[in-house]
Amino acid sequence: MNNKTILLVEDNPDDEALTLRALKKNNILNEVMVAHDGVEALDYLFATGSHADRDRDVMPEVILLDLKLPKVDGLEVLRRVRTDERTRLLPIVILTSSKEERDMIESYSLGANSYIRKPVDFVQFGEAVQQLGLYWLVLNVAPPRVRAAQT
Amino acid sequence: MAGKSKVALDKSYLRASYASERKQAEGALRELEGKLKQRLECLPDAIYINDLNGTFLYGNKAAERMTGYSREELIGKSFLEAGLLPPEYLSKAARVQELNAAGKPTGPDEIELIRKDGRRVFIEISTYPIGEGDNAEVMGIARDITGRKQMEEELCESEEKFRSVLDNSLDMVYRLSLETGRYDYVSPSSRKLLGYSPEEFIALGSEHATSLIHPDDIDRLLENVIALMARTKQDDTASIVEYRIKHKELGYRWMADNISVMHDDSNVPVAVVGNLRDITEQKTAEEELRIKENALEHSLNAIAMSDMEGNITYVNNACVEMWGNNNKEELLGKPYWVMLQSNDVLKDIVGAMMQDQSWDGELAAKRKDGKELHIHVLSGVVKDSSGNPIQTISAFIDITERKEAEQTLRESEEKFRNLVEEMNDGYCVLQGSRAVFANTRSAEMFGYTVEEVMGKPVQELLPPEIVSELWEMRARRQRGDAVPEQYEVAMVRKDGTSFTTELGIRIIEYSGKPALSVVIRDVTERKRAEEEVRRLNEELEQRVIERTTQLQAVNQELEAFAYSVSHDLRAPLRSIDGFSQILLEDYIDTLDDEGKDYLQRVRSASQRMGELIDDLLGLSRVTRGEMLHEAVDLSAMAQMISTQLQQTHPERQVEFIITPGQVASGDARLLRAALENLLANAWKFTGNRASAKIEFGCVDDNGQTVYFVRDNGVGFDMTYVNKLFGAFQRLHSPSEFEGTGIGLATVQRIIHRHGGDIWAEGAVGQGATFYFKL
Numbered sequence: 002m003n004n005k006t007i008l009l010v011e012d013n014p015d016d017e018a019l020t021l022r023a024l025k026k027n028n029i030l031n032e033v034m035v036a037h038d039g040v041e042a043l044d045y046l047f048a049t050g051s052h053a054d055r056d057r058d059v060m061p062e063v064i065l066l067d068l069k070l071p072k073v074d075g076l077e078v079l080r081r082v083r084t085d086e087r088t089r090l091l092p093i094v095i096l097t098s099s100k101e102e103r104d105m106i107e108s109y110s111l112g113a114n115s116y117i118r119k120p121v122d123f124v125q126f127g128e129a130v131q132q133l134g135l136y137w138l139v140l141n142v143a144p145p146r147v148r149a150a151q152t
Numbered sequence: 153m154a155g156k157s158k159v160a161l162d163k164s165y166l167r168a169s170y171a172s173e174r175k176q177a178e179g180a181l182r183e184l185e186g187k188l189k190q191r192l193e194c195l196p197d198a199i200y201i202n203d204l205n206g207t208f209l210y211g212n213k214a215a216e217r218m219t220g221y222s223r224e225e226l227i228g229k230s231f232l233e234a235g236l237l238p239p240e241y242l243s244k245a246a247r248v249q250e251l252n253a254a255g256k257p258t259g260p261d262e263i264e265l266i267r268k269d270g271r272r273v274f275i276e277i278s279t280y281p282i283g284e285g286d287n288a289e290v291m292g293i294a295r296d297i298t299g300r301k302q303m304e305e306e307l308c309e310s311e312e313k314f315r316s317v318l319d320n321s322l323d324m325v326y327r328l329s330l331e332t333g334r335y336d337y338v339s340p341s342s343r344k345l346l347g348y349s350p351e352e353f354i355a356l357g358s359e360h361a362t363s364l365i366h367p368d369d370i371d372r373l374l375e376n377v378i379a380l381m382a383r384t385k386q387d388d389t390a391s392i393v394e395y396r397i398k399h400k401e402l403g404y405r406w407m408a409d410n411i412s413v414m415h416d417d418s419n420v421p422v423a424v425v426g427n428l429r430d431i432t433e434q435k436t437a438e439e440e441l442r443i444k445e446n447a448l449e450h451s452l453n454a455i456a457m458s459d460m461e462g463n464i465t466y467v468n469n470a471c472v473e474m475w476g477n478n479n480k481e482e483l484l485g486k487p488y489w490v491m492l493q494s495n496d497v498l499k500d501i502v503g504a505m506m507q508d509q510s511w512d513g514e515l516a517a518k519r520k521d522g523k524e525l526h527i528h529v530l531s532g533v534v535k536d537s538s539g540n541p542i543q544t545i546s547a548f549i550d551i552t553e554r555k556e557a558e559q560t561l562r563e564s565e566e567k568f569r570n571l572v573e574e575m576n577d578g579y580c581v582l583q584g585s586r587a588v589f590a591n592t593r594s595a596e597m598f599g600y601t602v603e604e605v606m607g608k609p610v611q612e613l614l615p616p617e618i619v620s621e622l623w624e625m626r627a628r629r630q631r632g633d634a635v636p637e638q639y640e641v642a643m644v645r646k647d648g649t650s651f652t653t654e655l656g657i658r659i660i661e662y663s664g665k666p667a668l669s670v671v672i673r674d675v676t677e678r679k680r681a682e683e684e685v686r687r688l689n690e691e692l693e694q695r696v697i698e699r700t701t702q703l704q705a706v707n708q709e710l711e712a713f714a715y716s717v718s719h720d721l722r723a724p725l726r727s728i729d730g731f732s733q734i735l736l737e738d739y740i741d742t743l744d745d746e747g748k749d750y751l752q753r754v755r756s757a758s759q760r761m762g763e764l765i766d767d768l769l770g771l772s773r774v775t776r777g778e779m780l781h782e783a784v785d786l787s788a789m790a791q792m793i794s795t796q797l798q799q800t801h802p803e804r805q806v807e808f809i810i811t812p813g814q815v816a817s818g819d820a821r822l823l824r825a826a827l828e829n830l831l832a833n834a835w836k837f838t839g840n841r842a843s844a845k846i847e848f849g850c851v852d853d854n855g856q857t858v859y860f861v862r863d864n865g866v867g868f869d870m871t872y873v874n875k876l877f878g879a880f881q882r883l884h885s886p887s888e889f890e891g892t893g894i895g896l897a898t899v900q901r902i903i904h905r906h907g908g909d910i911w912a913e914g915a916v917g918q919g920a921t922f923y924f925k926l
Contacts, residue, residue: 015727022734069719098722100769101715121722121762122755123730 005062005138007033010042010078011096012070019123020065020096020130027131031138034061039073042066043081046088060091063137066113068097068104076107083112090144092137198275198294201282204253206230206245209289218275218296220268236265238272248279252290255281262297274301324428327414328358330421335361345407345430347400366396366404373409380413381421394431406435454548457534458505460541462488474527474550476519501531505544508533514551526555578653578672581662585609588662594672597653599646615644626668629657640675651676707776714772721765725758732758767894770825774901779819786859787814789824790848793831806838811849814859816926818906826902829895830861830922836889837865837920856925864919868912876912899924 007024011017017035024033036042042064044050048057064082068075075095082088094115095108105116117133120126192199198215202208208226216222219236231237237245241263248258259278266272277294318325324341328334334357338350346353346364353361365373376393390412396404410427448455454471458464467483477483501511510532517525527548534543572579578594580587587605595602598613611619621641629635638656645651656671732751735743743751787810794808816823831846838844847862866884868876877900884891899922903910906926914920 013723013727015730016723019726019730097719098726099715099718100766101718102773119722119726121725121729122759123726123733126726126730 005031007031008061008064009033010036010066012037023127023130024134026127027134029134038071039078042078062143064091064093065096066093068099079111079113200292201289204288206249238264238266252279252281273298326426328424330423333358345428364398369395377411380411384419405430406432457543457545458488464488474548476521501529505531505533508541525550526552580670582668582670583665597672597674618643652679714769717765718769722762725762728758729755764892767892771894771898774822774898779905781817782820783815784818784820784823785815787812789827793828797835806844806846809847814850818926822902826899829899833895834861834863838863841865858923858925860921860923862921867914867916867918867920869916873912
């Protein structure tokens, strides 16, 4: 379980802190990689930019993706991930404040695996994070790892 | 001459012989003579005796009366000597003498005698030789037949006279013998009447003659003849029968046959005598008269006749009908004005006719039933052959309809004339290139007066370029090219200013000749208005585009705003709630109860705000977005929502009564949101009821379906009913019932978006009913 990484894409530091606390509180102790905008998320995934030197064979077990992000928004990140051979099978959970129908439709259309709306009530949020971690990191069988094409 | 001398010789011989014998027979003779003489004298016929030479020996009294001579004057003389015999009978007398000499009697012969007084008498005479040889004598018996002769002659003359009458008669007389079955007399008129000469006709025989009679008439003729034959001599045995008989050349002719049957003394019919008269012309005239009378009777025109006193003598059916009478008897024999009611003009007509004048004219009259009539009357006087007026005759033609039509036409014409004069368009009629009619407006339009325009050629009124344009159009029209009935032409007024017209041209007939009907409309103002409208339209379009763009921008902004609210407004709330909770968890020991309570209040406030934001977003979502129209099963939807509510709050006992099968047309997503709100409301406000009941159904309101959601919850005060549907309006405090006050506003917006209506009824503590129709 420990070698499974979670990629959290979240620009709001409060939300980041709360999410990390909720994970910790629920004994989800996996490594959490936090990207604060879409560009950083993509850099990480494709080992480019500031993450150019990372091991590109290591991919997160699940990506928790906020939609409203600076620079490149969540939907764009999702699109890029899904169009790239190396990342297209990665489980992606949309974790957002938005209840907008078009956001849900767009996300699922682009291949999101799950869509979770962050509740205001922190207790409820905690429960959601617990179930999320349990499901994606324990119950869910991840797709076979795709070897990155050597370019 | 030889005969004469011989007679003279014999006479002297006889005389000598008679004297010698006389003495011997004297006694006997005297006796006989006495007896004979007595008897002979009594006979009415003349008796005489003479010798063979013709010398008289004896004559009786009747002989004396016959001849006028006395016996003494004649005895001893011969016929010749006595001068009795007219010379034309001498040869006859000689022949008698010869026969007598041969001992033969003669007669009776008719001869004439010359009496002593010179008169001639006819006698019938017979001679008888008496004795032989030299003593032979001749006795003659003669009778005076002058009377009979005269009668015969008269008869003959009379017959001739009648025959000439018959022969010259225009009628054809015939006699058909019933004994022989043949015509024994046919008068010469047969030639004229039938084309046959009497001989030809007689030769035809009765059988053939009968075949000439028209087959339709033959039976009638024969019946008449048979009836006549059955009558006796004492009856009237004549009868006139009319029949057709075929002329040899002229075909059938009508005859009047005055037929009589002749009977003999024992009343046996012996002959049919007929008198044929050609009545063909009369018949034709009768027929013609009958036809004319028939025509008169059946004439559609009412016809009446009166005598010169003005009394009606004839009316035909049309007349009875026209004046509204029931039958002819109502009019016949009555004075004219009975029919003509009390109309003074009609009295004038009658008066005029009484004075032998005719009258021809139109007038208004009244029928018997009082109905108004317009009639045309033609009256005149009929005169006899000597020129005296004997009858008046009047024909009445009902012209009411024509009069009414004329009136209508006149009114119509006036209406149209007024219309043409008062209409704002110019109107003129062109024949050739001249205006034969122009209304005032058409002249004014061009700056002329009507008088200036009328009869003028168009080229004098308009500049040549316009005329040539008009003529070009006319030429195309005449060639049969498709030319618009209306087209625009730029015109020039008398003062040279120009204006735009629209011409409506049609070919019409005017005063029996082809002409152009021209409607001229000054469209300058219209053109300007059209131009203005076009400009405004363009402006408007431009403005619409601008507005639409603005609206789109606003919409985009709104969307961005809502999106931003959805994402960003909740994030701080989560932080507030989240960190408050962390404080409560991590620093529980350093907080007193009051501090903990404050933190709880912070948390519930932020959660409540989260709900508010969510509801607001929901409301704005209802307003935005496209609507679908589909069949929505509201009953099934309500059923599903009720099940969800029960599952969410399994501890509550709520009875749902849902009328099944209510299908409406609308947007399923929105209607679902509305129903969810209404049912959740009902659920919420029945929270404190031990036996809660929620109902969904519908009622009919004037053919429109009205749905309702009813509960037996806390209800509301109708005073505040108008606040129910306002956003953020609440009738209960959050401590009583939670909620944001946006639910019903959302429902109302959804119903309104469907073009429907929503209203509520309720009372405090007695539940509430929400009605809506779509």
